[in-house]
Each structure stands twice: as C-alpha cells, then as structure tokens.
Amino acid sequence: MTRVSAWQRVGNGVGLVGVLAIAWFIAETTPTEEAWQGPIVVSGDIGETLTGRNIEAVVSEVRITETVTASNGWAGPTTGVWVVVDASVSAVVDDLGASLGTADLVIDGVTYSASERPDDGTIARQPLTTAIPVSGPLMFEIPREIVETEASQPATIQLAINSDPRADSVLAIEVDLGALPLLPSVDTNEPSWGAL
C-alpha cells in the first residue's frame, strides 16, 4: 500500500468540506411541505378583477358597520363589528362542484371566515358558474378593538374555490380597515346571478 501524501490528505479534507457544504445548502433550500403544497396567490386591490386558475373575482366595496341587515331579513347581532365585503365571483374553466369554499379575512396573522349565519343572504359557500358571476355580500365578524383606533390596519381578503386552499389559486385583495369609517348600520344587496 502506497503512503498517502500530505497533499492527498488536504485534498480529501477539502472534498469532504465541499460535500458537507453542498448537503447543507440542499437541506436549507428544499421547499417545505407547506411551500410546495401552498396556494398560488394572485394579489390585487379593490375594484381590480383578479383571475386565478379556476376562480375570478372583483371586490367592489368594503364597509365596516355595527349592525348588518341582509336582503332575506336576517339581522346579525354580534359582540364585535361586521366587515361587509361586496364581491362578484365566478369560475373560469370548470364549474363541476365549484363553490366559494374559502372566503377569509386575514388581519395581522389572525383568520376570520365569512359568516354563514345569513344563509342565502350571503354568497359565502354558494355554487359558482363558469364565466357567469354571482354577486353579493360577504359578512365577517371581527373584534371591535381592531377598528377602534384610527391607525392603519392592513387586511387581506382571500377567496378560493376549495375550502382546502392547497395547490390551487387564492385571490388576495388588500384593504386598509383603518381607513374605513364605522357605520351604524348597513343593508346588504340580495345575491344575484349574472353579468354586472
């Protein structure tokens, strides 16, 4: 057996360090399960039509109110306040089993979901049709403290076809709740089907 020279030892050491560095790099940059299963987000503002793979929506108005009365007569008592989002939503390519499964409001990392208490007075969870929008209100109950101050309060409205938002499009609409006045009461429109 030949003697291993000093240079070969150094070479082995450098090679080992190199392999370890590459392994560390791969481990750090491998997407986590959340990353590769995560939703594909399409962002926009109020008034902008956002188009995902199979969902398209435009949010026309956001209002904050103490009490809300829906078109079917439901009036919503709450210990917090209501955020009323008027939106128009449709499927894009395929409406088999499509419905507004996710309608969330995310404020500072806390998620609020659109209330189903108004039943057919809201478009939450209503079925969607390809290219023929359904328009109506979404009502979110949020704690009063969030809108008590005048400070800016950025929030995101998230809309998606599935109640499990993984690996499909999520439309994200940015809104500043702090810039909206707190109205005493709001009467919402009846959900309607058809182009605006």
Place this chain on the structure above:
Amino acid sequence: MKRWFKRNAVALVAVAVLTPTTIAVTFSTEWSSYLSTRATQPVEVAEGRTAEFDGTEWRVTRTERVSSDSRAGVEAGLPAGSDLVMVTVEVNPGNATTEDESSFCTVRLGEYEGSGDTATRSWGDATFAAIDYRNPAGVESGCSPDIIEPYVFISTFVIADDASDNLGVQLEIPDRLPQYLLLRL
C-alpha cells in the same frame, strides 16, 4: 480512467437501462390507475351522426341557443350575459345490458378550440339552475336508466354568451371511464 470503464462496462450498461425503466414502470402503474377513473379518452362523434357507445345508440337531433337578451331568454329568467343551450339527444338503448336498464350518464357542455378534444371551458347541467325554463312535459332532461325503449332527452346548459359555436356535449357513463362520448354540436 478508460480501464475503469472497461472493467465495469456491463454494470454501467445495466444501470443506464434499468434506471429509466424502473422510473417509467413505477410512474405508469400509479398514473394509469389514476387516469383510468377520469374521462380522458373521448370517442368523438361528428355533428348529426349516430354513435354507438355502451351498447346504446346516441344522436344529437337538435341544438338550440337562446340569448338572455331575447324575449325567450327573458321569459326563461336567464342571468345577464348568458345563453341557454338546449341539446336534443335521441337514445336507442340496445338490449345489451343484463338488468333491463339502459345507460346512466352525466352530461356537461364543453367549449372547444379548433378540432381539439380538450374543452377550454365547460358548464354543468342546468336542470336545477335558478332559471324558469322547464322541459316540455314528458321529455326527460337526461339519461333515464329505467327507460329501455328508444327515447329522447333534452339537456339544458346555461353558458356564457361569449362562448364560441365550437361546442360539444361530454357524455360520461361511469362504467365506461376513461372512455367518454364527445358529441360535437
């Protein structure tokens, strides 16, 4: 270096052949069971022609398209920006089925591009949609497995009014997947 290749030639060739083969076999077993439950193989039928599928003969005899702006559309209570498409299909159940039942099917309407057979957009049946249109009395609105004599059904679809004329009915029979009938309109 060359000597190493020579000595290990057989092993290297084996790796080069077996690696892609193993990948292909593993993927295909998974994918084929997934694809066999979905409608991926259309049996195309040109406009007006009769097709034989699942022991039954199918033929589109009439297609009507009513705009939401027209008087008929307003009477039918169509949503703004939509058209109502009514497809009349003649069904001739063969006596091939054993239980004295004809085929059960689900129908969707697809919009196509050129002669492609993958729909760019599709719509579901409007039997329970929020419109005022109802089929004439006695006319079925879809496949009826308890009818074993020849019969006619009219499928209705509420589609976007910007849909082109290149439409087709996707008729799926669960037992026949992945094959399905594509009736061009």
Place this chain on the structure above:
Amino acid sequence: MKVPTRWLVAVLIALFLVASAAFGGLEDADTPPLPQLDVGESFTGAQLRIAVEDAVLIDAFPEAFITPQPGNRLLVIRATVDNVWDKPVTTISRIGAADNVRPRGIDGIEDEPLTVSVISDGSAYPKLQPAVPIELAFVWEVPDGAVSQSDVITVDVLDKTYAAGGLVTYGERFENPFVAAYVEVPVTDVGAGVGVDQESETP
C-alpha cells in the same frame, strides 16, 4: 480494580431510588383536583374560553327547527364561548365546540348535542371567529322527568390538545377532548315558553 458495568448501573439505580424517597418515593402522585367554576365564570382552554351561563328545560326550540320526540324535552345549556385561537373554530361534533360542553350523569345524555345554535338568531353550527365571544345554546334531548325544575346538574367543560402536521394529516387541529373543569348549574324549567332572546330570521 476493574468494576463490571452492570454493578455500576445497579449501584446508581439504588442510589437514585434512595434519593427519591425524600420526594415521596414510589407513592402515586396526587392528581390535581378538577377546578369548579361558578355559573358565569369562564374557563380558558387551549382553543376556547367557555362560561356556562345557565341550564334551561324547554319543550321545543322552533328558531332552530328542533322538536323532540313525544315524551321528551330539550335541555339547553347556554354558554358564552370565545375563540382564543387565531383561526375560525367550527362548532360541529367530533372536531368543534360541540365537544367542549357535556352535562354529566343525566339520563339520555350520552354524547354529542342535538345541535349547537346561536342564541340571538337561531343559526345552527356557527363558525366561531377569533376574539368575538358569542352566546351559544347546546341542546340535548332528554326524557321527561330526567331533569326537573331546580335540579342542580353538573356540566363538564372540556379542553382539547393542539396537534399539527402528521404523516397522513395536514394542518392544525385540536383533538382528544378531556374534562378540564365543571360547573354546578341549577335548572330552570321554562315549559313551552321561550326564555331566549331572538332576532327575526325569515326562513
């Protein structure tokens, strides 16, 4: 001198046991007693803060379209529930707040309630929003006579443990409900009358 390893281990274990005698030795540890809440006092669990307000016997709950079988009545536990998590919480059984309140030892009440409804508008199975407390009615069907006016019943308040990820599951959830506190509540029989507030809900 070489000491065999197994001797060393045995000696260490013996020393450890002797030392533990100073802390109670091998006796069973005392389980802490279950806290008792007053009526209206809240218990804060990992996911929900629950305060049992009262218990009411009633003939039917028409706002939520519930009418019991003949010979049965409805036991309604009213509770104020607050979501202390950062995501909406469902109220359905097996995964939601219906698992968190249970009257104890009453004939006919084994498991999940008939329904969980919002007191103010009768909507069934609401989704509880973070930091928005809401008054809920947990409704069970009981045979007539199982509970009567002025009986004091024990209502258990349960908590759940948080879990996330997993080999075949995805996302966060709370599971494995366990009794965390209890309340002694007197029952009021309101007969056929309605002792609850209601806003109109056009069916």
